[in-house]
Every structure is written in structure tokens, then in C-alpha cells.
Amino acid sequence: MDSFSATRERSDELHAAITAHPEKFRVLTGERPTGALHLGHYFGTISERVRLQRLGVGLFVILADYQVITDRDGIGPVRENVYNAVLDYLAAGIDPSRATIFTHSAVPALNQLMLPFLSLVTEAELHRNPTVKTEEAASGRALSGLLLTYPVHQAADILFCKGNLVPVGKDQLPHLEQTRVIARRFNELYAPVFPEPQALLTATPHVPGLDGRKMSKSYGNAIQLRMTADETAAIIKRTATDSERRITFDPDARPGVSALLTTAALCLGSDETTLAEQIGDGGGAGLKKLATDAVNEFFARHRARRTELAANPDIVKSVLREGNRRANEIAEATLDEVRVAMGTVY
Structure with a gap:
């Protein structure tokens, strides 16, 4: 051994x-x-x-x-x-x-x-x-x-x-x-x-950054825990994907698409391949909506509690x-x- x-x-x-x-x-x-x-x-x-x-x-x-x-x-x-x-x-x-x-x-x-x-x-x-x-x-x-x-x-x-x-x-x-x-x-x-x-x-x-690299504040590719729902939507919207409408999980060839799939999968308790098949031909817009909704729903309670704590x-x-x-x-x-x-x- x-x-x-x-x-x-x-x-x-x-x-x-x-x-x-x-x-x-x-x-x-x-x-x-x-x-x-x-x-x-x-x-x-x-x-x-x-x-x-x-x-x-x-x-x-x-x-x-x-x-x-x-x-x-x-x-x-x-x-x-x-x-x-x-x-x-x-x-x-x-x-x-x-x-x-x-x-x-x-x-x-x-x-x-x-x-x-x-x-x-x-x-x-x-x-x-x-x-x-x-x-x-x-x-x-x-x-x-x-x-x-x-x-x-x-x-x-x-x-x-x-x-x-x-x-x-x-x-x-x-x-x-x-x-x-x-x-x-x-x-x-x-x-x-x-x-x-x-x-x-x-x-x-x-947990990759939104561009497929390591998630880091210095790269500007991180979804911070303290972000609001609107800020989360905005940073995900700016994520570079590609023109191919069919969503697939391929971290090497499609880093932006794959990073969003991983982000959504973690929040939904699912896996990237399942989510890719679910989105199908929904393209980047469908993927970004899924990822945004998944993150905002998963962290809604965290953010509400954080806002309450920060007030004091x-x-x-x-x-x-x-x-x-x-x-x-x-x-x-x-x-x-x-x-x-x-x-x-x-």
C-alpha cells in the first residue's frame, strides 16, 4: 500500500x-x-x-x-x-x-x-x-x-x-x-x-473561476459571498462563453461554459453533464440564467444573514x-x- x-x-x-x-x-x-x-x-x-x-x-x-x-x-x-x-x-x-x-x-x-x-x-x-x-x-x-x-x-x-x-x-x-x-x-x-x-x-x-482558471479576486473571476443577487447576475452575464448553442461540459475546450456548469452543479447538488443535457440547445443565455438562479437561490439565506449582521x-x-x-x-x-x-x- x-x-x-x-x-x-x-x-x-x-x-x-x-x-x-x-x-x-x-x-x-x-x-x-x-x-x-x-x-x-x-x-x-x-x-x-x-x-x-x-x-x-x-x-x-x-x-x-x-x-x-x-x-x-x-x-x-x-x-x-x-x-x-x-x-x-x-x-x-x-x-x-x-x-x-x-x-x-x-x-x-x-x-x-x-x-x-x-x-x-x-x-x-x-x-x-x-x-x-x-x-x-x-x-x-x-x-x-x-x-x-x-x-x-x-x-x-x-x-x-x-x-x-x-x-x-x-x-x-x-x-x-x-x-x-x-x-x-x-x-x-x-x-x-x-x-x-x-x-x-x-x-x-x-471550484473554477468564471473563466476556467483558479477562482481569484486578482483575476476578477470570482463570485464573492458578499455580492448581491444583481451583482452576481452581472458578473455571470460578463462571463465569456462561445457561439455554440449546444451546451457541453469540456473544461479544456470550453472553459467559460464548463466553469458555469460547475458553479451551477455545486449549488444545485447536481453534476455538470446532467445540467448540460438539461440546457441542451439553450446556448450561453440559458446556461447563464441557470447559473445565476442557482447561485442566488443557494446563497440567498447567507446573504440575508450577512446583511443583518453587518448592520451592527x-x-x-x-x-x-x-x-x-x-x-x-x-x-x-x-x-x-x-x-x-x-x-x-x-
């Missing part, structure tokens, strides 16, 4: 264990607040967080504001992005009385874990991390120290709260393995403080204050354990 098959088998066992004893698990997940959250975030991660929370799993959601500057010259409108993300979390069903929503920069003890963790990895291991390699190739410039140590930031994020379960896709397994290595090396060198977090493989759907700015501030308080309390307790294990209590 290869390593991925073994991981898949273990993940299947974890799904059963979570259902039986959700209280035994603690999940750390989150985003870098670089812009508005969109359909890719919702179907890729947010809906899974809500599912785990409802099962009774301990949920920690980090808005990694410090990590925003790993690959850029400035932090941008990070406060606005953080507040908007919290609104989307709450509207989607994440309950701040059961989940801890916090910001990276507000938890000093979390970041203090970076120093001992950095001593446990080599420069070569950091350079092998997929995110570091990708960003280095894309930027065309020398790595910053912050970006090079990005994998250790991730380890600190997960381990400060003793996270033992991380929902990931197949391509994210190397990131989690670095965290597992750091936890294991610390435990072996000092004392058993940290769990080695397990991978919960998720069937994360591929104190709600978001209160959620972050309480989440940061909880995260600090846990991080300080973990850091105390680390100091004891390392013999640095004076």
Missing part, C-alpha cells in the same frame, strides 16, 4: 471516529485575509467547518494576518478583509460560542512557539515545502525570511491549541507532514507536549475580542508547557 492509500484509509477511519466521539478532536483551519471570500472558499472549506462544528468537534479558525505579508510588499486593507471574513463565517453558520475565531497577530504566545520550532527544522526542509517552492518560482525574487519559514508558522498555528485534526486535500499533505515532524521532534527532544495531527482528507470540489459592527468586534481572548489563554498555557519541557522556567 502506498503512502497516500494509507493516509486515505486512516482518514476514512477518522471520519467514523469523529462521528462516534467528536469531543476527542480539535481542528485548526483558516485563511490569509487577502481579499473577499468567494464560492471557492465556501465549497472548499467553510461548509466543511460548519459540518465538523455541528458534529461537536472543537473548531479554531485563524485569520492569519501576519502571513499576508509573506509574499507581498504590504499588508493591504487587512482589517477590512478580516471583518468581512468574520461576517461570512457567521452567515455560513460558524457559531462563535462553539468555535474560536481569532487573528494571528493578536496571539503573541502563538508566535513565540516559532523560535523553538525553527530549531527543529533544516533550511533544506523549508525549501522543499510546496508553498515556498511555488512562491519562489512565481515571485522571481529572493525569498523573504518570513516566507521561507511559512511552514513553521503553519505548525505553530496548529500546535498552539493542540490541534489533532486538519482537514486537507491531497496537495496539502506535505504541509501537514512538516507540522507532524516538528511535533515529533519536539516531543522526542524535550517532553511529550504536542499531538501529531492527523489528516482528514476532504473531497474538496474544484459591534458583533464582529465582539466575536474577535472573545476569540482572541480564548486563543491567548490557550496559547499561554501551551507556551508554559513548552518552557517547562525545555527547562526555561526561571
Whole structure:
């Protein structure tokens, strides 16, 4: 059995264990607040967080504001992005009385874990991390120290709260393995403080942007969760399709058509081929109407709830204050354990 098959088998066992004893698990997940959250975030991660929370799993959601500057010259409108993300979390069903929503920069003890963790990895291991390699190739410039140590930031994020379960896709397994290595090396060198977090493989759907590329605010091809029904209709209307009236699902030859089919399929709980056959010779206009109606109907409740929450700015501030308080309390307790294990209590 290869390593991925073994991981898949273990993940299947974890799904059963979570259902039986959700209280035994603690999940750390989150985003870098670089812009508005969109359909890719919702179907890729947010809906899974809500599912785990409802099962009774301990949920920690980090808005990694410090990590925003790993690959850029400035932090941008990070406060606005953080507040908007919290609104989307709450509207989607994440309950701040059961989940801890916090910001990276507000938890000093979390970041203090970076120093001992950095001593446990080599420069070569950091350079092998997929995110570091990708960003280095894309930027065309020398790595910053912050970006090079990005994998250790991730380890600190997960381990400060003793996270033992991380929902990931197949391509994210190397990131989690670095965290597992750091936890294991610390435990072996000092004392058993940290769990080695397990991978919960998720069937994360591929959510393309409206032009068939990766959904991204920078490409202008994303349907943001905060968009109104009219804004959604307008951005879908601008999507480039083609002149062929017969609708078919072919991501390579017909990226715009296929992206709209995928978007509608996710919202309708259907599949692209079925929807293509349903539209038939309806052409781009029929496809765009189906996609617009599907998105607007699926997210109507989310948007109504979000608008209601946004009318009271104190709600978001209160959620972050309480989440940061909880995260600090846990991080300080973990850091105390680390100091004891390392013999640095004076």
C-alpha cells in the first residue's frame, strides 16, 4: 500500500471516529485575509467547518494576518478583509460560542512557539515545502525570511491549541507532514507536549473561476459571498462563453461554459453533464440564467444573514475580542508547557 492509500484509509477511519466521539478532536483551519471570500472558499472549506462544528468537534479558525505579508510588499486593507471574513463565517453558520475565531497577530504566545520550532527544522526542509517552492518560482525574487519559514508558522498555528485534526486535500499533505515532524521532534527532544495531527482528507470540489482558471479576486473571476443577487447576475452575464448553442461540459475546450456548469452543479447538488443535457440547445443565455438562479437561490439565506449582521459592527468586534481572548489563554498555557519541557522556567 502506498503512502497516500494509507493516509486515505486512516482518514476514512477518522471520519467514523469523529462521528462516534467528536469531543476527542480539535481542528485548526483558516485563511490569509487577502481579499473577499468567494464560492471557492465556501465549497472548499467553510461548509466543511460548519459540518465538523455541528458534529461537536472543537473548531479554531485563524485569520492569519501576519502571513499576508509573506509574499507581498504590504499588508493591504487587512482589517477590512478580516471583518468581512468574520461576517461570512457567521452567515455560513460558524457559531462563535462553539468555535474560536481569532487573528494571528493578536496571539503573541502563538508566535513565540516559532523560535523553538525553527530549531527543529533544516533550511533544506523549508525549501522543499510546496508553498515556498511555488512562491519562489512565481515571485522571481529572493525569498523573504518570513516566507521561507511559512511552514513553521503553519505548525505553530496548529500546535498552539493542540490541534489533532486538519482537514486537507491531497496537495496539502506535505504541509501537514512538516507540522507532524516538528511535533515529533519536539516531543522526542524535550517532553511529550504536542499531538501529531492527523489528516482528514476532504473531497474538496474544484471550484473554477468564471473563466476556467483558479477562482481569484486578482483575476476578477470570482463570485464573492458578499455580492448581491444583481451583482452576481452581472458578473455571470460578463462571463465569456462561445457561439455554440449546444451546451457541453469540456473544461479544456470550453472553459467559460464548463466553469458555469460547475458553479451551477455545486449549488444545485447536481453534476455538470446532467445540467448540460438539461440546457441542451439553450446556448450561453440559458446556461447563464441557470447559473445565476442557482447561485442566488443557494446563497440567498447567507446573504440575508450577512446583511443583518453587518448592520451592527459591534458583533464582529465582539466575536474577535472573545476569540482572541480564548486563543491567548490557550496559547499561554501551551507556551508554559513548552518552557517547562525545555527547562526555561526561571
